[in-house]
Amino acid sequence: MRRLSIVLFFLLLAGAAYGWFALRKPPKPMDMSEPVRIHQGIIVGGIDRNNPSIRVFNGIPYATARRWTPPAPPPQWGANSRDTREFGPECIQPRSRYGAFVGSIIDGLGLNFVERIAARIAISAQETPPESEDCLFLNVRTGNLKGAERQPVMVWLHGGAHQYGSGSQSIYQANALVEKGVVLVTLNYRLGAFGYLAHPALSEEAGTSGNYGLLDQAAALAWVRDNISAFGGDPDNVTIFGESAGAQSVTELMALPAADGLYHKVILQSGASSGNLLHLKRSAWPGILSAEDAGAEFLSSLAPPASTARDLRAIPAAAIISRAEARPDLSNYFLPVVDGRNIPRAIGAAFRDGDVPVVPMMAGYNGDEATLFYNYILSPTVLRPQMTGTLAEREEALASVFGENPAKALQALYSMDRIETWDKGATDMLGDDMFGVHMRFTGMQNAKAGGPTWLYHFTRVPPAKGQTIGAYHAAELSFVFDSHLPGMQITDADRRLTDQMVAYWTNFARTGDPNGTGLPAWPASTPELDVWMELNAAPKPVEGLRARKLDILEEALRSRIETIAGPTPAPPPPPEPEPETESAPAAYLGGE
Numbered sequence: 001m002r003r004l005s006i007v008l009f010f011l012l013l014a015g016a017a018y019g020w021f022a023l024r025k026p027p028k029p030m031d032m033s034e035p036v037r038i039h040q041g042i043i044v045g046g047i048d049r050n051n052p053s054i055r056v057f058n059g060i061p062y063a064t065a066r067r068w069t070p071p072a073p074p075p076q077w078g079a080n081s082r083d084t085r086e087f088g089p090e091c092i093q094p095r096s097r098y099g100a101f102v103g104s105i106i107d108g109l110g111l112n113f114v115e116r117i118a119a120r121i122a123i124s125a126q127e128t129p130p131e132s133e134d135c136l137f138l139n140v141r142t143g144n145l146k147g148a149e150r151q152p153v154m155v156w157l158h159g160g161a162h163q164y165g166s167g168s169q170s171i172y173q174a175n176a177l178v179e180k181g182v183v184l185v186t187l188n189y190r191l192g193a194f195g196y197l198a199h200p201a202l203s204e205e206a207g208t209s210g211n212y213g214l215l216d217q218a219a220a221l222a223w224v225r226d227n228i229s230a231f232g233g234d235p236d237n238v239t240i241f242g243e244s245a246g247a248q249s250v251t252e253l254m255a256l257p258a259a260d261g262l263y264h265k266v267i268l269q270s271g272a273s274s275g276n277l278l279h280l281k282r283s284a285w286p287g288i289l290s291a292e293d294a295g296a297e298f299l300s301s302l303a304p305p306a307s308t309a310r311d312l313r314a315i316p317a318a319a320i321i322s323r324a325e326a327r328p329d330l331s332n333y334f335l336p337v338v339d340g341r342n343i344p345r346a347i348g349a350a351f352r353d354g355d356v357p358v359v360p361m362m363a364g365y366n367g368d369e370a371t372l373f374y375n376y377i378l379s380p381t382v383l384r385p386q387m388t389g390t391l392a393e394r395e396e397a398l399a400s401v402f403g404e405n406p407a408k409a410l411q412a413l414y415s416m417d418r419i420e421t422w423d424k425g426a427t428d429m430l431g432d433d434m435f436g437v438h439m440r441f442t443g444m445q446n447a448k449a450g451g452p453t454w455l456y457h458f459t460r461v462p463p464a465k466g467q468t469i470g471a472y473h474a475a476e477l478s479f480v481f482d483s484h485l486p487g488m489q490i491t492d493a494d495r496r497l498t499d500q501m502v503a504y505w506t507n508f509a510r511t512g513d514p515n516g517t518g519l520p521a522w523p524a525s526t527p528e529l530d531v532w533m534e535l536n537a538a539p540k541p542v543e544g545l546r547a548r549k550l551d552i553l554e555e556a557l558r559s560r561i562e563t564i565a566g567p568t569p570a571p572p573p574p575p576e577p578e579p580e581t582e583s584a585p586a587a588y589l590g591g592e
Contacts, residue, residue: 030056030085034145038227041077046085048141051175057140057231058168059088062187062223067133067194067313068202068212071219074136087168088137089130092317093191094324094331098164099123104372105472110464115489122485129166133194133317138187138220139167141178144232152509153233155185155224155263157217159244159271159474162335163192163324176482176498180506183233185224189216189249193320196334198280198291199299205309208339210280210291214252215342221253221262239265239509243477247271247363251442252336254356255347265512267505268363269480270473272438273336274348275557277564280339284346284564294333298323348557349565351445360512362505363443364456364532368470369431380416380429387426391419406552413549432546435473437553440530448527454514455525455532457545460497463489476535480505493537500539 030046033055037043045057063071106119144151156172158165167186177184189195195213202209225235240263242250247268253259254266255273277285281292289297299307302315302323324331338346350356370377379387380398387397394416399407411417414425439455447453458476461467478484479501484494504514504522514522520539523531532545 032083032085033057035081036145036230038230040074040082041079042081043084044081045140048175051143051179054141054143054175054178055145055231057084057142059084059086059137060140061088061136062138063136063216063219064134065136065190065212065216068197068199068209068309069206070212070215071136074223087129087139088188089132089135090166090168091135091188091191092131092133092194092321093160093164094321095128095164096325097328098160101372105469105474108371108467108469108472109462109488110467111489112464119485119488129168133190135188135190136216136219137167138185138223139173140228140231141173141175141184141186142231142233143178144181144183147232150229150234150237151181151183151232152237152239152506153183153185153224153228153235154505154509155187155221155238155240157189157240157242157246157249158186159242159246160191162196162213162245162248163331165191165245171477171483172481174481174483176502177480177506180502182506182509183228183231185220185228187217187220189213189220192324192331192334193298194317196336197295197298198337198339199295199309199312200292201307201309201312202295203280203292208280208341209295210337210339211342214249214256214336215258217249217253218256218259218262221259225262236264237509238263239267241267241269241362241505242271243269243474244271248273248276249336251347251351251356252276252343254359255343255345255350257344258342260357263359265360265509266362267508268361268439268442269476270365270369270435270439272363272442274351274438274441275560276335276338276347277560278333278335278337279346279564280337284338285560289333291333291337291339294330298327298330298333346561346565348441348561351442352558352561353568354445354449358446358449358451360452360508361443361446362454362456362508362514363439363446364458364535365431365435365439366471366473366475367431367457367459368428368461369435369473370427371431371469371472373434373473374423374427374430377430380410380414380426381433382430383433391422394422402552402556406555410549410552413552429549432549432553436546437550437557440550441554441557443525444527444530447525452512453525454508454522455545456522456535457532457542458535460494460536463491463494476501479535497535497537497539501535 033045033047035042035044045055048054048056061074063074065071158167167188172186190213196210198210228235240250248271250266250268251272277288278291282290302319377385379385384397384401387394414429415421416425443453443455459471461470479498482498482502484490507516508514522533523541525531531541531543534540534542
């Protein structure tokens with residue numbers, strides 16, 4: 001028996017080694033596609049390896065940018081054609097935290113020993129992709145180069161807390177959406193300190209600073225408007241969709257006047273910036289720095305206080321990354337900020353007051369969003385991390401955020417009234433605090449303004465009995481793109497749910513309504529009907545999802561919005577009626 005175990009061990013070791021080397025072997029280049037002319041010149045893409053009717057154009061530069069400046073027009077290449085079969089470099093970013101996030105998913109899926117080994121081999125075999133500050137590239141996937149009718153366009157904004165990720169990640173590079181008749185665009189945008197750092201010296205030079213990554217996204221949408229028809233896409237039917245920070249970016253673009261008219265529908269997957277508290281020059285909330293003060297502190301060890309914008313741009317990129325790794329608390333400030341110019345006012349207030357475009361919207365979140373985050377935050381709310389200690393100490397901390405009576409109600413609703421059940425309840429509440437309340441608030445504000453709105457709740461859990469993460473954050477991605485990893489446990493129900501979600505998403509992109517033939521009916525949400533589509537093995541509508549819980553969290557959210565942005569402006573008074581005047585005699589009007 002012992003000899004058999006040793007033999008099996010070495011067989012597994014040999015298989016793992018073979019798999020590792022096989023995965024590291026670069027794939028054969030795609031066959032070249034027919035050429036396509038865009039505004040910058042002629043490009044040649046590739047014929048997709050899995051579906052020869054699909055053409056893939058990768059690494060197209062949509063803009064250029066100097067560090068800490070807004071994006072500028074993209075390069076031209078004249079009469080020479082450009083090979084776009086390979087991805088462009090990713091935007092420079094820290095790598096350690098993303099690896100830990102992926103590792104926590106693998107650990108929580110309940111995989112058996114062989115599956116865990118296979119997953120870790122697949123991860124370890126992936127070399128760190130090329131990265132650069134010159135990273136403003138996008139990728140187009142189309143099956144409609146020669147189509148007689150233009151197809152709807154879906155522009156994907158990746159997640160990663162605005163700190164990491166790219167549009168070229170393999171989970172987004174799949175054909176299902178395109179095979180349903182859309183043109184898919186994925187893109188990079190500047191991240192972390194390179195994409196969102198604000199600093200007094202930069203503001204002195206340009207009148208504002210920060211928001212560079214958001215302006216990149218708007219530049220990509222402008223490129224789509226100007227060029228997507230060359231790929232068979234309809235520039236007048238563009239849906240922007242994203243997950244986590246990508247979904248937050250969608251709401252940020254809705255609050256960015258420069259992006260108006262560049263999109264026509266939106267999909268928000270687990271993210272909305274309705275709770276963003278950051279302002280360029282002032283602290284809008286106790287304990288929150290202004291974006292400029294946070295940027296100055298971040299660079300304080302890398303440049304003297306009197307440094308100019310030119311001096312800051314000379315700091316080595318590696319030093320900035322090292323600083324971000326050493327001060328993750330300051331990296332939390334590298335997000336879009338209210339600067340009065342690009343983002344005129346708080347995003348939550350803009351949605352509250354109807355100061356954003358009214359468009360068809362799909363929005364939702366997952367059933368167990370916080371299972372991947374709770375061990376880092378250790379609190380039921382991001383507004384007061386590390387809520388630990390005795391039950392009395394936790395109750396006092398919770399009341400300091402929400403008020404005594406709402407805190408007691410939340411404790412009861414989430415079963416946090418005993419220390420033994422606190423962590424489970426706090427994990428559930430944290431998911432609603434980080435995502436659920438913002439999805440409902442944003443969706444319902446859109447519905448109140450007259451925008452067709454559909455809400456969803458993704459509740460599929462991994463099939464393994466030993467799984468511990470439930471319907472975790474980002475779990476819906478492989479269903480939306482039909483990009484399930486080979487070797488992962490996918491059931492017949494998962495296959496059916498994937499097909500349904502691909503159909504819902506593409507129907508919405510086409511018509512502004514996710515419903516279609518053969519799909520379970522998905523009712524729209526309205527101010528009078530709080531209804532969500534539960535996406536699971538048997539999708540069905542659910543009314544009043546977590547209603548009392550989200551009501552309390554929304555009361556607190558609205559209070560914060562009012563604190564940082566003031567109350568909703570009173571509507572203007574109706575115009576006074578014009579005074580009546582006596583009719584002039586007919587003779588005066590030219591009559592007889």
